[in-house]
Amino acid sequence: MEEIIALDKKGTYRDSVATITKDGSRNFINPKKPKGRLYNRRTWFSIFYLIVFFTLPFIKVNDEPLFMLNILNRKFIIFGMVFWPQDFFIFGIAMLTFVVFVILFTVVFGRIFCGWACPQTIFMEMVFRKIEYWIDGDAAQQKQLRAMPWSQKKIIKRGIKFIIFFIISFIIANFFLAYLISMDEVLGYIRNPSAHVGTLISLLIFTTVFFFVYWWFREQACIVVCPYGRLQGVLLDKNSIVVAYDHKRGEPRGKISKQSKKNAEKDDDCKCTDCKGNGGCKDLAAKFEVYTKLGDCIDCMACVRVCPTGIDIRNGTQLECVNCTACVDACDAIMTSINKPEGLIRYASENSITNGVQLRLTTRIKGYIAVLTLLLSLLVFLLVSRTDLDARLMRTAGMTYTSLPNGRISNLYNLKLANKTHKDIPFTLKLENINGEIQLIGNSSLTVKKEDYSHLQFFVNLNRSEIKGWKTELQIGMYENNKKIKTIKATFIGPEIYN
Numbered sequence: 001m002e003e004i005i006a007l008d009k010k011g012t013y014r015d016s017v018a019t020i021t022k023d024g025s026r027n028f029i030n031p032k033k034p035k036g037r038l039y040n041r042r043t044w045f046s047i048f049y050l051i052v053f054f055t056l057p058f059i060k061v062n063d064e065p066l067f068m069l070n071i072l073n074r075k076f077i078i079f080g081m082v083f084w085p086q087d088f089f090i091f092g093i094a095m096l097t098f099v100v101f102v103i104l105f106t107v108v109f110g111r112i113f114c115g116w117a118c119p120q121t122i123f124m125e126m127v128f129r130k131i132e133y134w135i136d137g138d139a140a141q142q143k144q145l146r147a148m149p150w151s152q153k154k155i156i157k158r159g160i161k162f163i164i165f166f167i168i169s170f171i172i173a174n175f176f177l178a179y180l181i182s183m184d185e186v187l188g189y190i191r192n193p194s195a196h197v198g199t200l201i202s203l204l205i206f207t208t209v210f211f212f213v214y215w216w217f218r219e220q221a222c223i224v225v226c227p228y229g230r231l232q233g234v235l236l237d238k239n240s241i242v243v244a245y246d247h248k249r250g251e252p253r254g255k256i257s258k259q260s261k262k263n264a265e266k267d268d269d270c271k272c273t274d275c276k277g278n279g280g281c282k283d284l285a286a287k288f289e290v291y292t293k294l295g296d297c298i299d300c301m302a303c304v305r306v307c308p309t310g311i312d313i314r315n316g317t318q319l320e321c322v323n324c325t326a327c328v329d330a331c332d333a334i335m336t337s338i339n340k341p342e343g344l345i346r347y348a349s350e351n352s353i354t355n356g357v358q359l360r361l362t363t364r365i366k367g368y369i370a371v372l373t374l375l376l377s378l379l380v381f382l383l384v385s386r387t388d389l390d391a392r393l394m395r396t397a398g399m400t401y402t403s404l405p406n407g408r409i410s411n412l413y414n415l416k417l418a419n420k421t422h423k424d425i426p427f428t429l430k431l432e433n434i435n436g437e438i439q440l441i442g443n444s445s446l447t448v449k450k451e452d453y454s455h456l457q458f459f460v461n462l463n464r465s466e467i468k469g470w471k472t473e474l475q476i477g478m479y480e481n482n483k484k485i486k487t488i489k490a491t492f493i494g495p496e497i498y499n
Contacts, residue, residue, distance in 0.1 A: 114226075389421075
């Protein structure tokens with residue numbers, strides 16, 4: 001008679017990641033090529049993602065990149081809006097808002113960003129891994145190729161893959177550089193590389209880093225390096241929606257052959273001494289009882305074979321899981337083939353599986369939503385109130401006032417301007433709240449170039465009759481084409497007035 005095997009859920013404790021063997025060496029993961037409904041959706045999303053990534057540096061607004069983070073020149077362009085060091089506090093609030101959003105998103109939806117939108121996953125699984133399947137074959141063929149001695153076939157396959165991986169890494173490095181210094185600058189370096197040797201060396205270093213990550217380091221970047229993966233240990237709770245195994249439905253696991261199922265259902269062919277072929281065999285009845293108590297999981301290991309980080313999702317949520325849903329597609333295909341409902345592995349929370357509790361707004365989630373709302377409100381206010389021209393007026397350090405021969409009192413001021421727009425701004429200065437004269441020093445220009453800084457010095461000369469004390473407040477209006485664009489305030493220092 002065929003033997004029926006029933007496996008209970010194992011509660012073994014793992015003290016190492018799946019990519020490390022027992023002797024401490026690297027365990028290279030060769031996942032089986034995934035396929036299924038969710039994988040197709042990920043593929044289409046990745047195509048859209050890559051189109052955006054490779055076209056965005058070419059899009060310009062007012063002859064400037066649509067998106068650029070030039071750290072060296074401290075110039076950030078986000079969807080056409082130029083941010084300078086003076087706007088750093090806005091940038092800081094935006095980053096804090098993004099962090100809180102990521103925390104809230106993770107608390108509710110787990111690590112879905114990692115599996116669907118992270119650049120590391122997109123390039124690894126949807127670009128380099130697909131090329132690897134094309135050159136080396138599926139998981140079994142890759143393992144055979146790795147184990148076989150060096151031969152002409154292995155050298156050719158490794159050589160082709162090496163060249164293609166390096167070329168793609170070089171392209172990615174160029175586009176990442178374009179997001180830092182603009183595509184125009186990158187194209188200029190490409191046309192004349194001899195004049196930009198330092199940049200070329202930097203590009204080769206970045207290319208080598210990308211190549212190392214996608215050739216050898218791979219999933220280790222998500223498991224060992226990425227801090228976001230580490231954060232899920234404190235962010236996730238029993239209400240977080242993650243890729244989860246329905247243990248209530250799947251356990252106990254077990255394998256059974258068609259013949260053993262047939263024998264368990266019909267025992268009139270039994271020749272044992274207990275029933276003597278007359279039916280009612282207790283052994284077969286016991287085996288049939290075991291069979292009927294098995295869960296839907298047949299322990300086929302399909303979910304493990306497709307996992308890009310080498311884990312068994314049936315052991316629960318783990319550090320290495322990036323919610324890529326490859327195991328969902330693999331399990332659904334098996335369930336369909338054995339006429340059982342899909343969803344043994346699916347997006348779900350631990351509470352929804354164990355207790356049937358659907359997602360609800362917990363106090364923790366409400367707190368994150370409140371903080372995020374406040375930060376978004378502050379960010380919107382700062383963006384709306386942000387001016388295109390920053391002006392900072394200061395009296396020259398170390399000087400008080402100067403008495404002029406005509407009886408007037410003079411103060412020297414420094415005006416620092418930052419033009420955040422894509423056009424030159426000509427302006428004039430006018431005293432608003434007091435009679436007096438503004439006297440420019442030298443050939444100071446009253447035009448601030450686009451996306452540039454300007455600095456000018458000028459004297460403010462007041463009659464003694466206008467001075468009411470040691471300090472007098474000044475209001476100076478800045479006008480562009482007779483239209484007031486800004487009011488700047490300063491303090492005028494004069495002699496003490498005694499009655």
